[in-house]
Amino acid sequence: MPTIDRSAPVLVTGANGYIASWLAKYLLEQGFTVHGSVRDSRNTDKVGHLLKLGEAHPGQLQLFDADLLREGSFDAAMAGCQLVFHTASPFIVRGIKDPQAQLVEPALSGTRNVLQAANRCDSVQRVILTTSVAAVYGDFADIELIDGHAFNEGHWNTSSSLSHQPYNYSKTVAEKEAWDICAQQSRWDLVAINPGLVLGPSLARASDSTSLSTMLELVDGTLRMGVPKLRMPLVDVRDVAHAHILAATNPEAEGRHLLVGDTASLLQLARMIEAEHGDRYPTPQRELPKFLTWLLGPLAGISRKMVARNVGYAVAFDCSKAIEELGMQFRPLPETVRDHLQQMVADGLV
Numbered sequence: 001m002p003t004i005d006r007s008a009p010v011l012v013t014g015a016n017g018y019i020a021s022w023l024a025k026y027l028l029e030q031g032f033t034v035h036g037s038v039r040d041s042r043n044t045d046k047v048g049h050l051l052k053l054g055e056a057h058p059g060q061l062q063l064f065d066a067d068l069l070r071e072g073s074f075d076a077a078m079a080g081c082q083l084v085f086h087t088a089s090p091f092i093v094r095g096i097k098d099p100q101a102q103l104v105e106p107a108l109s110g111t112r113n114v115l116q117a118a119n120r121c122d123s124v125q126r127v128i129l130t131t132s133v134a135a136v137y138g139d140f141a142d143i144e145l146i147d148g149h150a151f152n153e154g155h156w157n158t159s160s161s162l163s164h165q166p167y168n169y170s171k172t173v174a175e176k177e178a179w180d181i182c183a184q185q186s187r188w189d190l191v192a193i194n195p196g197l198v199l200g201p202s203l204a205r206a207s208d209s210t211s212l213s214t215m216l217e218l219v220d221g222t223l224r225m226g227v228p229k230l231r232m233p234l235v236d237v238r239d240v241a242h243a244h245i246l247a248a249t250n251p252e253a254e255g256r257h258l259l260v261g262d263t264a265s266l267l268q269l270a271r272m273i274e275a276e277h278g279d280r281y282p283t284p285q286r287e288l289p290k291f292l293t294w295l296l297g298p299l300a301g302i303s304r305k306m307v308a309r310n311v312g313y314a315v316a317f318d319c320s321k322a323i324e325e326l327g328m329q330f331r332p333l334p335e336t337v338r339d340h341l342q343q344m345v346a347d348g349l350v
Contacts, residue, residue, distance in 0.1 A: 004082065004249050008123065009033040011081045013074065013114055014088025015063070016047050018211060019130060019195075021203040022241035023085060024050065028057040030245070037066035037077045037088070049204045068110030074117040082123055083248045086114045087130040089174065099166030107174035115181040118188055127182070128248050129192045130240075131175040133233050133258060133317070134160075134168035136194055139306070140231075140313035150316040153194070153256040164305055191247040195240045195259040196233030196317070200336045201343035211237075215340050218270055219281035219350050226288040227266035228311045235261045236336040239328065246326040253325060260317040261330030272337040281350070 010027060014020050015036025027034050038047050041063040054061035064077035068088055078084060089107045096102055111129075118124040136151050137143070138159030146155060156176075160169035175192060182190040198211045217223050240259055247253045264272075270283040288296075294307045322328040344350050 003251070006031060007033075008082040009035050009062075009080050010083040010085065010248075011035045011037065011074070011078050012085045012087060013037045013066070013077075013110075016050055016204060017087055018202055018204075019198060019237055019240050019244075020085070020087040021049060021053075022238055023087065023244050024061070025053055025203065026241050026245055028053055028060050032060070034061050035064060035077045035081060036061060037064050037074060039065065039067065041065050046204075053203075068106050068113060071113055071116070074114050075120065078117050078121045078124065080123050081121065082125045084114065084118055084124055084127045085130070085244055085248070086111065086127060086178075087244075088114075089130070089171070096166060099162050099170070103166050103170040104162065104173060107170040108177055111174045111178050112181070115178060119181075119185055122187075124188045126248060127178075127188055127190050128244050129175065129178050129190060130244070131178075131192050131194050131256075132168075132171040133194050133196045133260065134165075134171040135175045136256075136258065137315075138165050138168050138172075139309035140315050141309040143313060143315050148318070150318040151258070152318040153258055153321055159309075164303070189254065191253050192256040193240065193243050193247060193259060194256055195235045195243075196261075196263075197235070198237045198240055199234055199340050200237035200331075201339045202237070205347040205349070212344075215269075215337075215344065216349060218266065218283055219273060219341065219344075221282040223266070223270075223284045224282040225284070226286045227270070227284045228293045228307070229265065229267075229287045229290065230311060231263050231265045231313070231315060233260040233263050233315065233317055234333060234336070235259045236331040236333075239330055243322060243326055243328055246328065250326060255321075257322040257326060257328075258317055258319045259322055259328070259330075260319050261336075262333040263315060263317070264333060269337060272334045273341060275334070276338050276341070 010032050012020050012024050015024050016038050024034050066073040136155050138157040157172040267287050290311050294304050297307045
């Protein structure tokens, strides 16, 4: 890849999203001109925080309306861009009625439409794809099938489907489609970012992100009776945004990059909240026995197969590639949890 031309605009798809908003902020602070695609640039409830970023960086931010499901929708936003950050994709893991329509189609069609636009846009040199550790594994039980007992960039999710872990399935098929489209041309290259569950403060108060609802449930009493024994891969949203820029601006960056700053259980997250706030919030105080989680799971929209293949498993991740190739340094998890909760308090969510 040639040297980055910092005078050229860069495209951030889904620019008002949780990760993308921080990415846009950091790009603007580094002097980039940012083209941000959003569903509706007139919806100030969704893009108001971006408009404020634009006011703080006059002339550097331009919003474009684009639809993941509409071919040609990203052409105008991508014009003249050397770098394309494709972050737009739904993140829903519960309450899914039609996984094909709610998850797979937007993820797959969106990836095709953005990358086909890159094929038409002669200025594009690199695409940075926001994917997920969900494309690396389907269930925590998959850890027992791999060598080394730690997931890395060489592993792919083979256990998810439309009927089981459909979100993980959608991320897998979308990332594979991206690599297939990239392989069919030679002008632009592809670098993938595979974060764990993303936590940390949001720049937008209104968010539908599962990442934010997870933290909210820990403090609003939803989980006061107890939590499943789930040890999750976690990473700070600000670290994920930085990783995208490092992947974009390092000519040697290639392939996939796992981003997991730490692993922790829901109960450990609750203990971190208590360390800062004492008994101010009705945080969970115990982990539920697996059989009870299995029995009650369907009432909370969690399948018994998901419980069987995920609760109680210890998982590990090898993120040495991101550390060595990109120079990643991860924030301590207690700092992420503290800042996340402070933001929710400031926004009046708790």
